[in-house]
Amino acid sequence: MENKEVKKSFLSAQVDLSKFNAGNFEKATDDEKRQQDVMGESTTFLKDGLRRLRKNPLAMGSIVVLVAIILVILVAPHIVPYSYDEVITVNGQRDKTMTNLSFMCYSDKELAYMEETGEDLFPHIFGTDGLGRDYFIRVIYGTRVSLAVGIVAAIMVVLIGIVYGSVAGYFGGKVDLIMMRIVDIIYSLPDMLIIILMSVVLKEVLQGKLVGTVLDRLGTNMISMFIVFGLLYWVSMARLIRGQILTIKNNEYVLAAKCIGTSNRKILTSHILPNCLSVIIITTALQIPSAIFTESYLSFLGLGVSIPLSSLGSLANDARAGMQSYPARLVIPAVIICLIVLALNLLGDGLRDAFDTKLD
């Protein structure tokens, strides 16, 4: 074959070998050969997921919105000199123009005070409500309450759900059968009715017993809501975890661990639960807005936090009366609820897309 002149088509992309001879080539060293081992950059599951999450503009936008909201509700009470249950006064004196102020306005007394002393009073950013309380700080506290309720309820639901679901799923058989029938029964109970009944009963039972505790400020309605969340809302979580564990249990790596001699507990904690983790995180993110929504809904019905504490739902409820004259007072909490719920939902979806992929 050597030196055989073959006419090369001018369109051919083939390398013209006639220009080379054996001296032009040298053997690849072992090092160079190893470069041919095609393997991507080593990534962990977490890194890989975060990379995908970062590419999702909706999820990243949601994170920005949530972080902004959380920063504001953490910082604002330290800057704004008013309290959520404080009626605005000047030198301990009220005045009629104090109520229903518009954005960034001052009352007559406050204006007079500022003129007199030359001192700047903190503006009422969202104005004041019908009782003359600073509306901005009430919204801040309302958001705090709503978010806290959502997070606490979600954690409660997730913890109960994981324990119950993993026991049912891993042991299977009769244990699973009985545990899942209980879940079915709980699933069929009307949750709203139970919350209403429970808060009526609790109001009677707990009357005066909680004075001075945080629970007192939240009110019996909130306590009954937490109890109902703890009693009823974990069932869908438990079902989900059980389903996950049932599928993961059938993977050959669980059988392989058994074959090696790994104990049941170790299999559950080191093989099965880590593989459910993405689902757990995602559903937690989706559970929070659902709890917030329930709380807002109950507060709107007058079954939420007790006065004077506010939540986003109760603020919206209070604003109903003056809806025609002061629509902003209804719009503000409603928009914040929407923002939080939407952001958490989008974030949950983003997390699912980023983490809940088959690794292959």
Added chain:
Amino acid sequence: MSEEKYLLEVEHLKQYFPVKEGFSKVPLKAVDDVSFAIKPGETLGLVGESGCGKTTVGRTLLRLYQPTAGRITFDGEVLFDSEKKIDVDMQLYRKKMQMVFQDPYSSLDPRMTVEDIIGEPLDVHKLYSSKAERRDKILSLMETVGLNAEHAMRYAHEFSGGQRQRIGIARALAVNPKFIVCDEPVSALDVSIQAQVVNMFEELQEKLGIAYLFIAHDLLVVRHISDRIAVMYLGHIMEIADSDELNENPIHPYTHSLLSAVPIPDPNIARQSKRIILEGDVPSPLKMPSGCPFRTRCPYAQEDCAKVMPALKEVSPGHSVACHHIEDISRIKKGVLLN
């Protein structure tokens, strides 16, 4: 047959799975009265269509499933005997008997690095005294199965099918077992890689003297690696013989059909040979035919085949067949050859 000669003996092993049918539970006879024995360092091939219970045999004898009945003896110790109610704790034997799984994708935990996957058996049985020793052992195992030791910190999902199967083999080798069940270890791999992996199994056997139960659904792979071959159909062993004997002198009609399904590389010979194509489907293990399980597809089936299940009979030393009409079949076959 002196008892001590065998490493593993399985006698009358049965594995029935309770499955729901309507409101009642009926037994699915995945493995029904299977007996075989394996000598140290020997390979027994187990072939049969998928669904015939090969995997179940492997998993049951490793006690990943609780056997319904039978007797399992390993290394002179009775591990399980349904009649004498012997049921030993397997933890000790997990070091001596291991398994390589069929699916290299689902048999490795996607959240673990190669180092942790291969290290798990070392951790469970505490086979090292220091962190450094653990790492050394893992790296030398990786080398044994032809994996690049630099990839120890990588996750299983970063590897190709063949490499993953090697990881699975290294995990099985970690405890230094005497016996490995290889459950179709190459059937999920590309043909080009199958040969590499099968050769590796052979080399490991030569070097370490491990005995295999090598499961496959076609004879081609098994023929190459096995000393003896057992042919399974619907939970029963139909024929068992030395590898060469089974190839040259197959007796059971089902073995004939399996052999004729093996591709023949020479097209001239291939054209002359007659393919036996079985009619009908494998019956469901829930609706097992009476008598001989193969009778619904057997071209030689006669009336008595529906009545009694044929027992495994030795026709020549080391060659046993379960069929009522061995003589008829061999006569007909000779007739075919004469024509």
